[in-house]
Amino acid sequence: MSARPAVSPDPLSLKDHARTLALAEGFDAFGIAEPDMVGPAGERLRAWIAEERYGDMGWMAETVDRRVHARAMWPAALKVVMLGLNYGPDQDPRAILAQRSHGAISVYAQGEDYHDLIKAKLKRVARGLLAAARAGDVKVFVDTAPLMEKPLAMAAGLGWQGKHTNLVSRARGSWLFLGAIATTLDLPADDPSGDHCGGCRACLEACPTAAFPAPYQLDARRCISYLTIEHKGPIPRELRPLMGNRIYGCDDCLAACPWNKFAVLGQEAKLAARDDNRAPALAELAALDDAGFRARFAKSPIKRTGRARFLRNVLIALGNSADPAQAEPARALLADPEPLVRGAAVWALSRLLDAKAFALLAGTHAPGEADPEVAAEWAANPGPLA
Structure with a gap:
């Protein structure tokens, strides 16, 4: 203008x-x-x-x-x-966390x-x-x-x-x-808001990865929203089990705030949760190729992460599901063209297969792995719940 x-x-x-x-x-x-x-x-x-x-x-x-x-x-x-x-x-976003074979998507990304x-x-x-x-x-x-x-x-x-x-x-x-x-218009300014948190620590204590070193301080390197959206490489191994089935963002600290007792349902229809984003099956998401990913999330902020990072998140959630039946979707991604996806698949399978099955798989795949980070995943994950 x-x-x-x-x-x-x-x-x-x-x-x-x-x-x-x-x-x-x-x-x-x-x-x-x-x-x-x-x-x-x-x-x-x-x-x-x-x-x-x-x-x-x-x-x-x-x-x-x-x-x-x-x-x-x-x-x-x-x-x-x-x-x-x-x-x-329209519901507590933390309820999905109990459905371990389904993915938890942050409220803000469930619509357009x-x-x-x-x-x-x-x-x-x-x-x-x-x-x-x-x-x-x-x-x-x-x-x-x-x-x-x-x-x-x-x-x-x-x-x-x-x-x-x-x-x-x-x-x-x-x-x-x-x-x-x-x-550039000199409009009258409003009075600032005061801080009404008081002695409450609900949001700090709700964080699954202890990403708040102190009140009003966030260490993004431990924040699940950062890790699943902005972080480009493999997620640190010590944080993966703490992520549960959160595959895009995290609402735990927001949802824990007592001031939400005054919250009301959003009225913008385009921001309302799509049914297929409320609790998507992890196995279905793991099967997405690049075209399928782009079509599935065409109008969603999720598309900005790209397929490789998104499937990395999905595979970590599969590994955290504690359901051996979820091993097959992960196994299919051992041959994915993206090293980030292959490495996450190794970690998921190390959590889902018994020691013997995982050792057999490692004997087949690890020797031929050319990417050093994926090879390191095979070496670092000797068996279930390692």
């Missing part, structure tokens, strides 16, 4: 108009913040980077200065309109990709705001820029960053997608 001078004869009316536009688009939370109002989150981010808790996400270190100082990204921006869209689930949906909504709100102002400029963001959305949402009064580092809303609990509209 072309830049024009920010001239607003009535900023308060423009703000009210923007709120009306946002509600019409289905957003559930609205607030305005100064671009640099990230508070102590900026220093926590710098400490997090210094301790290298970002894992494979090297871009976090590369963009830290722009994240901490949002105006460095767009110096002309005077305000950021923060918007939240509720995606509250929120990035595309929310970006379109933000653009319509932004266009309506500029039309009313007859001046100014805007940029819209949905996880697409080095912008600290959660601290800005707290500054805009949408909620606060809980001890699990995610946003918590007194009205919606843990289930809010965030979007941002940066603008």
Whole structure:
């Protein structure tokens, strides 16, 4: 959108108009913040980077200065309109964890990709705001820029960053997608939210992999959401048994928050869980070839991970199923063209086969394995529950 001078004869009316536009688009939370109002989150981010808790996400270190100082990204921006869209689930997302032969997909990824949906909504709100102002400029963001959305949402009064580092809303609990509209219009800012976690540690204690070294601190290298989505290589062996059947993301810390007693069901139909994503059979997912994977997850954020990483996750879940009948889907992937998949198949079979059957399999496959990481999996997994 072309830049024009920010001239607003009535900023308060423009703000009210923007709120009306946002509600019409289905957003559930609205607030305005100064671009640099990230508070102590900026220093926590710098400490997090210094301790290298970002894992494979090297871009976090590369963009830290722009994240901490949002105006460095767009110096002309005077305000950021923060918007939240509720995606509250219709059931406890942890219930699936007991169905060990089925995969647990994070609530946010059970429907269509929120990035595309929310970006379109933000653009319509932004266009309506500029039309009313007859001046100014805007940029819209949905996880697409080095912008600290959660601290800005707290500054805009949408909620606060809980001890699990995610946003918590007194009205919606843990289930809010965030979007941002940066603008050169000088709209009135809202009062920031306070922190209402108190002495509660429910989210910290719910984490299966102990990914929180302290309140408000996350070690991504131990987080199941990071491991199943962003991490590119083999998942550390000591963490695999702790993942259970979580194959894409993890909702445990979010679902444990007591503020979810105020959460309501999300109303955006495109974000509602697809039936085939609620509890997909692991064996069926393991059979997906590349074309099948792309077709199955065409409109889902899961497609961003790619087949190899996704099947790595599925195979770890198969290995954790404690069901020997799940060995056959894993066995079929020993010849997969992707080393990441073959290595995960070795680990799954080491958990599902008895010692004799696994030794026979190793005698057939291990000597011919050319990839050093897959060969290391054969060497490191001598038998069941090793």
